[in-house]
Amino acid sequence: MKNLPHVKREPENEAEWFATLAALARYLRSPQGCPWDQKQTAQSFASFVKEEIEELMEAFGSGDKAHIEEEFGDTLFCLIASAACAEAEGLFTLEGALTRIHEKMIRRHDHVFGDTEAATPEAAVDSWNRIKAEERRRKA
Numbered sequence: 648m649k650n651l652p653h654v655k656r657e658p659e660n661e662a663e664w665f666a667t668l669a670a671l672a673r674y675l676r677s678p679q680g681c682p683w684d685q686k687q688t689a690q691s692f693a694s695f696v697k698e699e700i701e702e703l704m705e706a707f708g709s710g711d712k713a714h715i716e717e718e719f720g721d722t723l724f725c726l727i728a729s730a731a732c733a734e735a736e737g738l739f740t741l742e743g744a745l746t747r748i749h750e751k752m753i754r755r756h757d758h759v760f761g762d763t764e765a766a767t768p769e770a771a772v773d774s775w776n777r778i779k780a781e782e783r784r785r786k787a
Contacts, residue, residue: 652679668724669741672731684728689736692729699725754778 653670675684703718730741758765758774765771 668727669731672724672728673734675728676731676735687728687732689729689733689738692725692732695725696722696729 651671653674654667658664658667672684675681676687677685699718699722703715703722706714706718709715727741730739730744733739734741753760755775755778756771757763757778758771763774765774
């Protein structure tokens with residue numbers, strides 16, 4: 648196998664693997680990368696996610712752990728590749744998207760990180776929906 652310029656050393660944990668995959672997606676779009684990847688857009692990569700999700704759902708249905716893991720990876724990489732394109736197109740950054748989703752998950756889980764109480768799954772969903780509705784009202 649060729650030297651992989653996007654890999655400085657073997658990743659040792661999830662964070663390093665995630666960074667390595669993001670670097671791979673960016674490298675594939677570079678002048679030294681893949682002509683097919685270079686022609687893709689954020690939207691075109693995002694369109695592949697639907698197919699990958701369907702394959703992931705089929706894999707879950709099969710119960711084959713290796714297949715589930717593979718299809719999850721395919722789905723994740725399509726999302727990361729879409730983000731690499733979005734960065735190049737000036738739409739958003741991967742770091743920005745990760746920051747926003749982290750903030751949203753904390754905010755929407757007020758029953759875990761805030762003052763709301765939710766002793767049941769139903770109460771947790773109710774809390775989530777109340778917060779989501781309030782966010783929509785503020786945006787309108």
